[in-house]
Amino acid sequence: MAYNTIIVEVEDQIATVRLNRPDALNALNAELLSELAQAVAELEADARVRCTILTGSEKSFAAGADITEMADLNFVDVFSTDYLAADAEAIMRCRKPIIAAVSGYALGGGCELAMMCDFILASETAKFGQPEINLGVVAGLGGSQRLTRFVGKSKAMEMHLTGRFMDAEEAERSGLVSRVVPVKKLMEEAQAAARKIAEKSALATMVVKEAVNRSYETTLREGLLFERRAFHSLFATEDQTEGMTAFKEKREAQFRDK
Numbered sequence: 001m002a003y004n005t006i007i008v009e010v011e012d013q014i015a016t017v018r019l020n021r022p023d024a025l026n027a028l029n030a031e032l033l034s035e036l037a038q039a040v041a042e043l044e045a046d047a048r049v050r051c052t053i054l055t056g057s058e059k060s061f062a063a064g065a066d067i068t069e070m071a072d073l074n075f076v077d078v079f080s081t082d083y084l085a086a087d088a089e090a091i092m093r094c095r096k097p098i099i100a101a102v103s104g105y106a107l108g109g110g111c112e113l114a115m116m117c118d119f120i121l122a123s124e125t126a127k128f129g130q131p132e133i134n135l136g137v138v139a140g141l142g143g144s145q146r147l148t149r150f151v152g153k154s155k156a157m158e159m160h161l162t163g164r165f166m167d168a169e170e171a172e173r174s175g176l177v178s179r180v181v182p183v184k185k186l187m188e189e190a191q192a193a194a195r196k197i198a199e200k201s202a203l204a205t206m207v208v209k210e211a212v213n214r215s216y217e218t219t220l221r222e223g224l225l226f227e228r229r230a231f232h233s234l235f236a237t238e239d240q241t242e243g244m245t246a247f248k249e250k251r252e253a254q255f256r257d258k
């Protein structure tokens, strides 16, 4: 499927979705978010794809929601359409792993989009921020909730209140990103991680997503029970037998997603 604002490629079980509005530093307008939601749904349904990498350009992952588009909207416009909600929900519904590979700006909705992914790999040039306060608004795609869970209240509050950006080194130290890599190696590293994931049982990777994400949404006791039951349920799969047999036989497991 051809898109106007994103480029989608599938190769060797890995999909790469590149945000592509270079003139606006990949600002997220309604068209881009809608195309992204559609692409994620298509990749979810595409049996060839086992992991997706979401990325932008070297200069900018995404500089936020599109301010030009938002500037003329009023409360009734955004409230009545639940502005940005449907597409964001669609992206979050994806059960296959999505890695955000972030270089340059990840601001406002861009930072929030990266945080919707399963983990963030950052290049040394990455800059994260929630500068909505400078526009007289607040985050609208989850930044006040997710950033706070990732980096803690004090740092999240400072970033939301002052609009200051966090560089890659601080983002790694604070737990926002999993790793920082040289800018020229960002895609290579993201692809290597995606290939590792693609080798696993797809059933188990879906359960990992459900279990880790559950930790943000429930009490420890409920989360531990969820994890234990998820662990138990995987003993109903052929992949569990294969994984453990392969270990005993000192060979690589050949998972069949069954």
Ligand code: CAA
Residues within 6 Å of the ligand: 023, 024, 025, 027, 028, 063, 064, 065, 066, 067, 068, 084, 105, 107, 108, 109, 110, 112, 131, 132, 134, 135, 138, 139, 140, 141, 143
């Ligand atoms: N929306 C629309 N256009 C944007 C944009 C955005 N979020 N960010 C950058 N652009 C456009 C600029 O208007 C400019 O376009 P023109 O060349 O046509 O003038 C082009 O991208 C290049 O930007 P700059 O010239 O500003 O580039 P710079 O290198 O000097 O600065 C920047 C880069 C610091 C990222 C700066 O562009 C900036 O501050 N952008 C806005 C960041 C922001 O406020 N994001 C939050 C948006 S609100 C939001 O996201 C709400 C939410 O939570 C859902």
